[in-house]
Amino acid sequence: MYETTDLPRRLGRYHAHVDDTFWGWNDIWLDPRFRAWNIEAYLDKIQCPILLIQGEEDEYGTKRQLEAIAQRVPATQTLLMQKCGHSPHRDHPDTVLPRIDTFLAGLH
Numbered sequence: 001m002y003e004t005t006d007l008p009r010r011l012g013r014y015h016a017h018v019d020d021t022f023w024g025w026n027d028i029w030l031d032p033r034f035r036a037w038n039i040e041a042y043l044d045k046i047q048c049p050i051l052l053i054q055g056e057e058d059e060y061g062t063k064r065q066l067e068a069i070a071q072r073v074p075a076t077q078t079l080l081m082q083k084c085g086h087s088p089h090r091d092h093p094d095t096v097l098p099r100i101d102t103f104l105a106g107l108h
């Protein structure tokens with residue numbers, strides 16, 4: 001499907017090395033070991049503040065993932081964007097950029 005559709009062209013808007021990007025994702029996602037991959041074991045080691053930003057309609061992430069991180073990392077702030085997919089910074093910069101500024105300003 002990748003080679004017979006316009007997907008390479010569409011990915012090219014966001015990625016400089018389209019083939020490498022696609023096949024890197026494809027190979028990892030289709031590897032049977034990927035189903036068991038999970039970062040939660042590393043969360044307790046994170047000691048810095050985190051700002052999680054995600055669209056409610058993100059095709060690759062879930063609200064549950066954000067909640068799991070926030071439960072394990074005390075200094076977590078979450079911005080879950082309504083009517084937004086995988087690229088909140090691109091789709092809603094007027095909301096995302098000020099929130100990042102506020103987050104960073106609070107770190108000093």
